Amino acid sequence: MSIVKAKDLVYEYERRDEEGNVESIVRAIDGVQLDVAPGDFIAILGHNGSGKSTLAKHLNALLVPTEGTVWVDGMDTSDESHLLDVRQRAGMVFQNPDNQIIASIVEEDVGFGPENIGMPTEEIWRRVEESLKAVGMYEYRQHSPNRLSGGQKQRIAIAGIMAMRPKCIVLDEPTAMLDPVGRKEVLQTVRKLNREENVTVILITHYMDEVIEADRIFVMDYGKIVMQGKPREIFSHVEELEQLRLDVPQVTKLAYELKKAGMPIRDTILNVDEFVEEMVWQMKGETA
Ligand SMILES: Nc1ncnc2c1ncn2[C@@H]1O[C@H](COP(=O)(O)OP(=O)(O)O)[C@@H](O)[C@H]1O
Ligand SMILES: [Mg+2]
Incomplete structure (x- = not known):
């Protein structure tokens, strides 16, 4: 079974004038099919305005389809009776870490979601501890979030979602506002959760080096999945x-340009190690 599925998804933003008449319509999602298996690491690429955030917001029912259907863990997101369950199954992490932190102590912030749904206190503390350990921030549990780095704040935001024990995390450009160290921390955390906790990851990013380890990549353009x-x-x-x-x-x-210039490079090169291996191979070939 799929953890996330979209069938013939269309979403249109309506702009209305003061009388409430529709002034213009923007078709942000235009016939998208998506099928994500539990435990997958999926990346979504696309230039600005291609519809990535609009798609992401459908995955935890922040938006519901204009046409078509989205299911999260088998639940139709347009059925309001599923709203809380859908949000619990698929947690969202956004770009700006500062907008996602609510409490003034890290552990209270992480416990906010479970507390909000009336979980027993003991269970809340158990989950807070477990989640903070999973993102490598347990030693900061008594700290004030606003003194942390951007990368640490994003990890706290991720811990807050993990405390709800989601099956899926949707991250909408979570590293866009971070420095290289913060980017690395967040990416490593997300990969670890995917591998060790088997959480399905849907990562939206425009950093190409963040997606080379994904199981599958979707590329969007003008509201459609084009690759x-x-x-x-x-x-x-x-x-x-x-x-x-x-x-x-x-x-x-670089490898592509060398190949175009006539060097017999074999496959698509994805990282420096592969490039070095290929160059060594080429040199040996020349001296043989
Ligand atoms: N709240 C909104 N009202 C009207 N149009 C919007 C709104 N949000 C996004 N759009 C439009 O929808 C399209 C897709 O936007 P978005 O999903 O934010 O793309 P991306 O995340 O890939 O940059 C764009 O044309 C954008 O201008
Ligand atoms: Mg966006």
């Missing part, structure tokens, strides 16, 4: 990606 596949398949389409105003990882581009 999908494993990272190596996606990044073999250097020119198509450039037409979609997306980059490939720098080392992938």
